[in-house]
Amino acid sequence: QVQLVESGGGVVQPGRSLRLSCTASGFTFNNYGMHWVRQAPGKGLEWVAVIWNDGSNKYYSDPVKGRFTISRDNSKNTVYLQMNSLRAEDTAVYYCARDIAAPRPTYFFGPWGQGTLVTVSS
Amino acid sequence: EIVLTQSPATLSLSPGERATLSCRASQSVSSYLAWYQQKPGQAPRLLIYDVSNTATGVPARFSGSGSGTDFTLTISSLEPEDFAVYYCQQRADWPTFGGGTKVEIK
Numbered sequence: 071q072v073q074l075v076e077s078g079g080g081v082v083q084p085g086r087s088l089r090l091s092c093t094a095s096g097f098t099f100n101n102y103g104m105h106w107v108r109q110a111p112g113k114g115l116e117w118v119a120v121i122w123n124d125g126s127n128k129y130y131s132d133p134v135k136g137r138f139t140i141s142r143d144n145s146k147n148t149v150y151l152q153m154n155s156l157r158a159e160d161t162a163v164y165y166c167a168r169d170i171a172a173p174r175p176t177y178f179f180g181p182w183g184q185g186t187l188v189t190v191s192s
Numbered sequence: 193e194i195v196l197t198q199s200p201a202t203l204s205l206s207p208g209e210r211a212t213l214s215c216r217a218s219q220s221v222s223s224y225l226a227w228y229q230q231k232p233g234q235a236p237r238l239l240i241y242d243v244s245n246t247a248t249g250v251p252a253r254f255s256g257s258g259s260g261t262d263f264t265l266t267i268s269s270l271e272p273e274d275f276a277v278y279y280c281q282q283r284a285d286w287p288t289f290g291g292g293t294k295v296e297i298k
Contacts, residue, residue: 107236115228115236115279117287131286165235170247177283178226180247182235 072096072181074166079186082156090151092166092183100124100144103175106151108162109185118164121149123173133159156190163187194218196280196290204298211267213293215280220260224284227256227265230292231276239278240265270295 078090092104106118119130119140128140139152149166164186167179195218205211215225223243228236238247240256243263253268267274275297280290 114291115281115289117289129286170238170241176241177287178238178241178281179228179236180238182237185235 072168074168074181074183076164076166076183076186079164079188081189081191083192084157084190086156087152087154088156088188090153090164090166090186090188092149092151094147094149094168097168098172099147101172103169103173104140104142104149105167105169105175105177105179106140106149107165107167107179107182108160109165110159110162113162116162117177119151120169120175120177122175153188156188158190161188161190194221194282194285194288196282196288198278198280198290198293200293201291202294202296204296205270206298207270207272209270211265211270211274211295213265213267213278213295215258215263215265215290217261217263217282217284221282221284223259224282225256225258225263226281226283227254228279228281228289229274229276230279236279267295 073095076092105120121128121140137155142149167182169175170178170180197216199214227240230236244256255266277292277294279292
């Protein structure tokens with residue numbers, strides 16, 4: 071079955087960097103767009119970024135634009151989120167999610183990973 | 193940015209009762225609306241997309257309706273496992289989510 075496993079979260083100081091990974095299995099990874107969605111503690115959901123199936127297009131939410139970079143390695147079935155210049159307000163559980171359709175993303179989120187917690191604190 | 197407002201914030205019901213959750217958009221999202229369920233400590237799960245299409249494996253007691261700016265998620269008869277938080281989400285513009293409705297046991 072479809073499985074998404076995130077890793078790379080942790081505690082980081084403001085202004086520092088962190089890279090999250092999400093490894094997929096159970097489907098043809100290079101057919102699907104992949105997203106990152108985050109959830110601050112006790113709060114709602116916020117879409118962060120998308121990368122198309124072939125990596126040709128990448129889009130970001132305004133709060134992370136210019137600081138975060140999404141990428142993927144289809145040979146490793148893995149999508150990444152490089153987070154630079156981290157701020158306290160970036161503290162959240164970060165989920166990777168597969169789009170529901172292939173190849174062009176619909177921006178609806180099908181299978182989700184279990185999430186990885188990023189805490190930005192001095 | 194399209195703002196989604198969900199109501200009520202909390203819905204207190206008993207198992208077997210019907211649940212009706214509302215989602216209102218600040219501008220038309222056409223039919224580009226989805227619903228997700230999230231249980232404590234778990235990732236969200238897609239229930240409904242494009243207003244009324246049920247995702248794979250979702251029980252038939254879940255249904256969605258609406259168009260334009262007003263949408264409804266209905267759970268016809270609550271099962272114990274349905275008590276959770278529900279979010280609506282639009283993709284007519286860059287994706288945004290509503291603030292959630294918590295369905296709790298009365």
